[in-house]
Amino acid sequence: MVGILTYGVYIPRYRIQVKEIARVWGANAEEISGGLGVFEKSVPDLDEDTATIAVEAARYALARREVDPEAIGAVYVGSESHPYAVKPTACTVGEAIGATPHMTAADFEFACKAGTAGIQTCMGLVQSGIVPTGFAIGSDVAQGAPGDALEYTAAAGGAAFLIGNEDPIAVIHRTCSFTTDTPDFWRREGQDYPRHGGRFTGDPGYFRHVQGAAKLLLSQMGTSPEDYTYAVFHQPNAKFPRRVAQLLGFTDAQIRPGLVVPRLGNTYSGSSMIALAATLDVAAAGDRIFVTSFGSGAGSDSFDIQVTDAIESPDLFRRAAAPTVEELLKDPVYLDYAQYAKHKGKIVMQQ
């Protein structure tokens, strides 16, 4: 049955605190952190971008499981911060992990859910027998304009999931999506930073689509929230996933292992995938995980995932061979706003 063969996460070590950003803009840090439930966010190093993060995550995934790189028939990288407008990140990643040249590759963009769209694509290719395994990666060095609300949360990180059907560590029972043309957040060609519709990204964006996909999957599976051990919802902040979990009938305990946003920020295409990885980090065989991503524009993908015995079988999978999300969040290096501006390339250098 199709499922996850292995997974890996990469988060840059640098952080900036919400209160430091608020200090620069003369904003009320307490109100912002209280409202968003986010206290710090990850920042890439000077030489890190979506491609390097995707490569690190994929390499960590491969460290956990012995996989013949030749058997990787597809690499999809979802991001809203691909280094090139034209030239696929996925080829760089494929080359770096030794999967080229007998593979298909493409870059995906769907705001924060391009990575889970990659999982669905890989599921289709695997189930149809076109490829034996495929990598779905969500990776971002997310952009927030200086002083904009997004700057407090736009973070860097990524997760890679290898999808296949031989001894998966977790099977994916079913996936479904809920998609509409809703302009809640966008960035046009040539623009440096995305724009957004403020609170319009909430009810008509996030809440409508996450609930739409989640309810559809529950009804297709004939399940209810208490049938799941854990739940993961896209986390642009800590408030939205908590609220949507409550609206759908999931508990705080179910979403707790995956709720990494207070210490990580919103890693966009990486967000719900890192949250799923953090949940798999602590999951045991038999645990069932409900996942719903969200991407502005707008759509949500839901997944019904169940962990198998393979996760505890050292011959197949060694969780400890790569860092867990918790380990990646530990021991951060804090930057002040000036260093952050340098790391994010916001300082214009002399030519």
Place this chain on the structure above:
Amino acid sequence: MRDVAVIGIGCTVFGEHWGSSFRDLFIQAGALALEDAGLSGEQIDAMYVGNMSAGRFIEQEHIGALIADYSGMATRHIPATRVEAACASGGLSFRQAVIAVASGMEDVVVAAGVEKMTDVGTGVSVDTLAGAADREWEGFVGATFPGLYAMIATDYMHRYPLTREQLAQVAVKNHFNGARNPIAQFQQEITVETVIRSSLVADPLRLFDCSPITDGAAAVIVAPLERAREFTDRFVKVRASAQASDTISLHDRADISRLDATVAAGRRALDSAGLSHRDIDLVEVHDCFTIAEICAIEDLGFCRKGDAGRLTEEGITALDGDLPVNTSGGLKACGHPVGATGIKQICEVVQQLRGEAGKRQVPGAEIGMTHNVGGTGATVAVHILEAI
């Protein structure tokens, strides 16, 4: 001049109506008002609609015709007129309807107000609203409405003993009332601490000192008092309708802490009704900012200049006080769809006088006043309504 009665009221929920358009909102409010009065559309002789800036908010002008059309009245060719006086558009729309009926020109007239503000971003909203001030002398040099009212608040607090806590109490009271009003945008009670710790907008005004950006519509139906009973037995008499103007820019005023148009309109309304302040059981004032409610209470003559903060702190203006102010939640908690606000104030007072205000009912309310301000006080409409 004939006496005039309000025979029906209707109001949409105020808030961020992402799924409803400008026309959806006014159709909903109009239908509610017709239903409340037990009328059908064929019985309407004329319509007035208060709207500040559909041109900039939804890029639509010619609002009178639009409303007549989408209410199904264009084929009957009734007169339909847009009234604009910035945030006082609703109050003036009501006054035009009252004048039309009082004069004998028309019999059954709709006075509506509508604004759809969330189709544009905050920056465009703020700049559009700045058009209610003097664009050449104020807007072009960067003054926004929070900025102008902050100057009023700064001057006021320098001259009178108003404390930060007393100012915050205006918002606390209005949120308390809003939490008891099903159409209010904000349904949560807040504390003085909430206000004082909120983000600074324009010193000394903080986020919770300011009314929000809101979508909404309200409509009322007026008719000659002598005919009111033909339609309903739940009508309310219009005791007074007054309007006044003042300089459009703040710096041309002798005293920026006093809104002279409020003083003038308030005095005219009471004089024409032959009433005194003691006769007023409740008042809906224009609290676009907390400081505006403080000024309004004083400028309408309910207390001496400098005393409204203390009155608020002591609970005199609370729902169970001697002079309940903004039982609807005011602009602060109910929301402020600018063109609709003046009509919503009428709806609130009518509900109170009919004894239908539910959890926020002022017991035995017989006479109520509304106070609707355009800009920083360049236009003011004051109305007095009486239960029959």
